[in-house]
Amino acid sequence: MKVLFMGTPEFAAVSLRRLAKEKDLRISVVTQPDRPQGRHMILTPSAVKKEALAHGFPVFQPESLKDGAFMETLAAVNPDLIAVVAYGKLLPEYILDYPRLGCINLHGSLLPAYRGAAPIQRMVMDGVKIYGVTTMYMGKGLDTGDMLEKWSARLQDDDDFGTVSDRLSKEGAELLLSTVRKAEEGTLHPIPQKEEEATYAPKIGKADCFLNFEGSAREAHNRIRGLFPVPLAYTVLAGKTLKILKSEIDCEKGNGEEPGRVLHCDERGILVACGEGRLRLLTVRPEGKGTMSAADFIKGRGILQGQKLGH
Numbered sequence: 398m399k400v401l402f403m404g405t406p407e408f409a410a411v412s413l414r415r416l417a418k419e420k421d422l423r424i425s426v427v428t429q430p431d432r433p434q435g436r437h438m439i440l441t442p443s444a445v446k447k448e449a450l451a452h453g454f455p456v457f458q459p460e461s462l463k464d465g466a467f468m469e470t471l472a473a474v475n476p477d478l479i480a481v482v483a484y485g486k487l488l489p490e491y492i493l494d495y496p497r498l499g500c501i502n503l504h505g506s507l508l509p510a511y512r513g514a515a516p517i518q519r520m521v522m523d524g525v526k527i528y529g530v531t532t533m534y535m536g537k538g539l540d541t542g543d544m545l546e547k548w549s550a551r552l553q554d555d556d557d558f559g560t561v562s563d564r565l566s567k568e569g570a571e572l573l574l575s576t577v578r579k580a581e582e583g584t585l586h587p588i589p590q591k592e593e594e595a596t597y598a599p600k601i602g603k604a605d606c607f608l609n610f611e612g613s614a615r616e617a618h619n620r621i622r623g624l625f626p627v628p629l630a631y632t633v634l635a636g637k638t639l640k641i642l643k644s645e646i647d648c649e650k651g652n653g654e655e656p657g658r659v660l661h662c663d664e665r666g667i668l669v670a671c672g673e674g675r676l677r678l679l680t681v682r683p684e685g686k687g688t689m690s691a692a693d694f695i696k697g698r699g700i701l702q703g704q705k706l707g708h
Contacts, residue, residue: 398581401476401496402445402454403427408566409482410444412503415570416480416577417452424449425474427467429485430458462489471495478580480573481535493535498580500535502542503573505565507531507549509595512540517565518558519598522605522623524615528552528561530569532576534587541595543587546579548572557622601628608632609707610657614646614674629682632657632706634699639706642688643680650674657707662700666691669706 400422402413416422426449434441442450449456455474459467468491478498481488483505493500506516508531513519520528529549536542548568552561579585601624608617608630621630621644631640647668654660654670661668667678682688683699694700 398478398498398577399423399425399474399476400577401425401427401471401474401479402449402482403479403484403488404445404482405429405443405485406483407444408505408562408569409484410448411566412480412482412570412573413445413448413452415574417448417454419574422577424452425455425457425476427457427459427484430460462486462492465489465491467492478577479535480577482569482573487539488535490537493537501545501573501576501580502533502535502540503569504531504533504540505562505569506598507547508533508540508544509590509592511596511598513598514600516598517562518601518623520623521552521556521558521561522620524619525552528565530565530572532572533590541590543589545576545585545587546572557625559626606630608641610669610671610676611707612672614649614671614676617671617676618644618646633708634683634704634706637684639684640682641678641680642682643678645677645679647675647677655705657705659700659702659704659706662691662695662702664692667695667700 402416402424404413405428416424426445428443428445431440431442433439446456457470471492476496479496479500481500481502506520507529511519527549529547531547532545534542606624606628608620610617621641624630625642629640629642631638651673656670656672658670659667660670665677669676669678678691680688681691681694683694
C-alpha cells in the first residue's frame with residue numbers, strides 16, 4: 398500500500414517512525430520547508446524530514462498546496478492513503494479527494510473537543526479529567542471529519558504539556574497504524590462528530606502565558622503545567638518578567654488575601670496568594686538569567702515577602 402505521510406514536528410515524527418517499521422508500506426513524505434531557527438537563524442529541517450531521510454523515504458516540501466500546485470507530484474506518488482499528523486496547513490479539496498482510501502488525520506484530542514492548533518496545551522491548561530487522541534477522516538472544515546478510533550487516559554496531577562504530548566505521540570502512532578490497517582481492510586466505522594459538543598483550541602499567544610493570580614490556585618497551576626516546557630507561563634515582578642516552570646497547589650480555599658501577593662519565601666518555594674487559594678512556585682527563570690529553583694531565587698534576594706506579582 399502506498400502511503401503519503403504529511404507532518405512536521407516531533408509529535409508527527411513519532412508516527413512516521415512507527416509506520417516505517419511496517420515493511421509492506423511504501424511511504425513518501427510531505428513536510429514544511431526548512432525554516433531559520435535559533436539565534437543565528439540557521440536553516441533547519443523539520444523533525445519529520447529528518448526522520449524521513451533516516452529511512453530513505455522520498456521527501457517533498459512544497460511552499461504552497463493551493464491552486465493545484467501539488468497536483469503533479471501527488472499524481473506521480475499516486476498514494477492509496479494519505480496520513481496527516483500536525484502538518485500545519487489545511488489541505489485543499491483536490492488532495493482530500495485523491496486517495497482511494499481517504500485522508501486520515503491523527504488529532505491530539507478526544508474530538509469533537511479541542512479542535513484546532515493547540516489541543517494538548519489547552520487540555521492541560523483546562524485541567525481536563527480525561528485526555529486522548531482521535532483518528533478521523535479529513536474534511537473541508539477544521540478537524541470536523543468523521544471520527545474513526547480513539548485512545549484515552551486520565552490526566553495525572555503531575556502531568557504537564559511535555560509529558561502528555563510524549564505519551565500521546567506514542568499512543569497516537571499506534572492508533573494511526575491501527576486505523577491505516579483497518580482502512581486497508583475496509584473495516585472502519587466512521588462516526589460523525591456532534592457539532593453541539595465541539596470546542597476549539599486556538600494557537601497559544603502571549604496573552605495565554607500571562608499569570609496575574611486573579612483566578613484560583615488550581616487555574617494558575619494548570620496554566621503553568623499546560624505551558625511547560627514551552628512556551629512557559631510568566632508573570633511580572635518589579636517590572637521584570639519572571640517565567641514560572643513548576644508549581645504546586647498549597648491550598649484551594651480562599652483566604653481573602655490579595656491575589657499576587659508573596660506571602661512567604663522559604664526553602665520550599667515562593668508562596669503566592671491567588672483569587673482563590675494559594676500557589677507555591679517551585680522553579681523559575683528570572684529575566685536575563687537561567688532556570689533556578691525558587692529557593693535559590695530567594696537566597697539571591699531576587700524576591701521578598703510582601704512583594705506583588707503580576708503587575
